[in-house]
Amino acid sequence: MTKHIISTMTSAVGYTFYEKVAGYESPENKRMPSLPQIPRISKTILINGGAGIPSETSGMGEMVKDKNGIPLWTAHGVVTSISDQDYELLRTNVVYKKHEEKGYVRCVENDIRGNNKAILKEVKQMAEHDQFAQLNNETFKSNMKMKIESADKNSTFDNIPRN
Secondary structure, three states, rough: OEEEEEEEOOOOEEEEEEEEEEOOOOOOOOOOOOOOEEEEEEHHHHHOOOOOOOOOOOOOOEEEEOOOEEEEEEEOOEEEEHHHHHHHHHHHOOOHHHHHHHHEEEEOOOOOOOOOOHHHHHHOHHHHHOOOOOHHHHHHHOOOOOOOOOOOOOHHHHHHOOO
8 A cells, every 4th residue: 555645845855764873882992982873874755846846848737838838837736655654654754744734745545646636636735835936926926025117017027137
């Protein structure tokens, strides 16, 4: 049986687990200090990102056209399938717990990979995007500190001076 993790994060996240490795103790040489146990990576579980990033090739998510008429799809969420054992381990990871509390990741039982409507339904109950998501016209206007007057109100990005 597998679990499916939906992520609304822009980047993939590797949740890392550690094991303690025995330190070094030298009974013969008193001048060499003993070393404590040190952590070593035992496993990393990768949850894919990519939500909020426009793509010319994905075909998943909301479709808009750029100023040249090229279609761009922006995924609302990305699904990663993991084993039940990995999910149980993932639930013990402090960083995963924080992401889950903030609504960036969520576990679902059904495989909804490739089903845009099902992903959108699940994502509506989650946090929209993390702070690393690309700006679009809507988020650009809400984050903008000054107002730029333009004859064409639909071309927010065309009015930015370029050096």
